[in-house]
Amino acid sequence: MWWDTGFEMTLLRSCHNLYWQDTMSKGSFQCQRCRLSLVPHESLANLSSAKVSLLSNQRQLNKSPPSRLGPVSEANSEDSSSRDGVSELGSDNKSSDGAFRGGDKIGRIDKQNGVGGPRHRKPPVHYGRPDESFVMLSESLMTGTITPNVQRDVRTDGDAHSISKRIDMLENLFEVLSAKSDIEYPLCSECAELVKDGLKAKYEEACSERDVYISFLNKLKDQPEEGSEEIEELEKEIAALESSNNQALQELKASEDEKHQAEQELQRLKQEEKELQQQEQDFFDTQNRMSMELAHHADEKKRVTSLNEYYRNQLHSLQKVNVYNDVFCIGHDGYFGTINGLRLGRLRDKKVEWSEINAAWGQTLLLLATVIHKLNFKLEGYRLRPLGSASRIEKIDTDPRTGRQTKPVSLELYSSGDYSIERxxxxxxxxxxxxxxxxxxxxxxxxxxxxxxxxxxxxxxxHDKIGGCSIRLSMNASNESWTTACKYVLTNAKWILAYASMK
Incomplete structure (x- = not known):
């Protein structure tokens, strides 16, 4: 069966475009701003060498600055027409907004790299210049005839090799375009619009700057010639302003010197203030410490004063206490004189035991020995031996011939009974x-x-009488006289004890 040549070419081109789109949809290109996967427009699939050279040289032409004030040159007109020609490269398909479009959300925006990150496509493979690309066509396509045994599958190895070379050619082209401008290629349609808006703003700013330069140039042209009166007045005014400026500079320098001195003085005063604050803090610390010590000493003084008052009261109370009166309590019990509750004497109707009488004499002898010791009195001829109920007095005589003391004679100050024979x-x-x-x-x-x-x-x-009463018991017919004499003995002993206790 014979195929029509025009229909065969149309079918082959359609299959080739489908294979191109399928290959490009696998993410070979990404937008260099938003990192969205891109599918090149079909018009970029069949770029001729002239178009590639035009695109490459177009960026170089755009780098040359145009004349600011002169009219648009012929080269600029050709440049504009060239740009129009380039813009027509992607205008074959009216459904596309630019040379690249997003491939049905094939790639997503990289959240980590963000917009404007590094390029992520594979390094370009250099096969020479960008325009050195071609498509291998079979002889049947060149002659326009197709033999019956031609295979209908359009995805041949030659097509795959041709598309790979075209991809490499596009990568080289994008590298060249990116190297010759401040914009990284390729771009999606949305990013291209953003870049176009930015370039438009820069263009408007450049136009505004150009207008300012033109206005300034016109003002320069309107200035009067040299040597006029206005110039002389301006020169004088400039000289006066320069003089005023120099004077102001001198005043400023003097003010800066004063400011520097004031800053140094301020720094010195701050340091002095800091030292004074430290001294003040030390003073307050010392004052607080001294106040605490003073309060402590005041409390200690109060405590010592209180103790002193207490001990003085105790001393006063103790001074009022007569120890001798407490130790030797002399009083009377009716007709009897008593010492520490012991009766000294004996009556007919009141028979006092001799043990009590002997104990009373022992206490009386102890009282007398205590008084002698208290008064530091040296007793002559006698030595007291207070031994309770068996107390004795030792009598010491002196030999008149030799002047030496004889052997002491012990006198018993107690009695054993009341029997007539023993009496x-x-x-x-x-x-x-x-x-x-x-x-x-x-x-x-x-x-x-x-x-x-x-x-x-x-x-x-x-001698043996006290107050006119004899102290001898054997000589008294009655015990009343002896009891009275014993009572007088206790009275004199109490009187001597009272005197000794005051010393």
């Missing part, structure tokens, strides 16, 4: 001891009277 013997030894006691009491009384002549013993002692 003569026991009471005689007791009488001797009681007479010796009166002798000792008389010596102490005379010593006290010598210390203070205004003092006198209540009852006078004369």
């Amino acid at each position: 003569i013997l026991n009471h005689r030894r007791l009488d001797t001891a009681m007479v010796a006691f009166l002798s000792v009491l008389k010596q102490v009384g005379e010593y006290v009277e010598s210390l203070d002549p205004t003092l006198k013993l209540p009852y006078t002692i004369d």
Whole structure:
């Protein structure tokens, strides 16, 4: 079956375009701003060498600055026509907004790299110049005839090789375009619109700057010639302004020097203030420490004063206490004189036990020995031995021939009983001891009277009598006289004790 040649060519071109779109839809190109996968327009699939050279040289022509004030040159007209020709490259398909379009959301925007990131396409493969690309066509396509045994599958190895070379050619073209401008190619239609808006704003800004330059040039042209009066006045005014400027500069320099000095003075004052603040802080710290110490000392003083007052009261109370009166409590119990509750004496109707009488004499002898020690009195001829109920007085005699002391004689100041046979013997030894006691009491009384002549013993002692009553028990017909004499002994002893306690 024979195929029509025109129909065969149309079918082959359609299949070739479908294969081109399928190959490009696999993400060979990305927008260099938003990283969206792009599918090149069909018009870029069949670029001739002239179009490739035109695109490459067009960027170089755009780099040359146009004349600012002169009319548009012929080269610029040709450049404009060339741009029109280039814009027509992608105008074959009216459904496309630019040379590249998004391929049904094949690629998505890279959220990590963002807009304007690095290029991610593979490095270009250099096969020479960009215009050195061609398509291998079979002889049947060149002659316009198709043999019956020609295969109908249009995706041949030659087509695949041709498309690969075209992709490499487009990559080289994009590299050349990107190297000759500040814009990274390729771009999607939306990014192209954004770039076009930016270039439009720059163009308007350049136009505005051009207008300013033209206005300034016109003003320069309108200025008067040199040597005119206006120029002279302006020169004078400039000279005056320069003089004022120099004077202002000098004043500014002087002000800056003053400012520098003021800053140094301020720095010094700040340092001094800092030192004063530190001294003030140290002073307050010292004051607080001293205040705390003063408060502590005041509390300690109050405590010591309170203790002193307490101890003084205690001392005053103790001073009022007569220890001797507490130790030797002398009083009376009816007709009897007592010492520490012990009765000293004996009546017919009130028989006092001799053990009590002996104990009373022992306490009395102890009182007399204590007073002698208190007054630092040196007793002559006697030595007291207070031994409770068995107290004794040792009598020491001196040998008139040799002047030495004889052996002491012990006098018993106690009695064992009241029997008639023993009365003569026991009471005689007791009488001797009681007479010796009166002798000792008389010596102490005379010593006290010598210390203070205004003092006198209540009852006078004369050998064995005191207050006119004999101290001898064996000589008294009745016990009442002896009991009275014992009572007088206790009275004189109390009087001597009172004097000794005041010393």
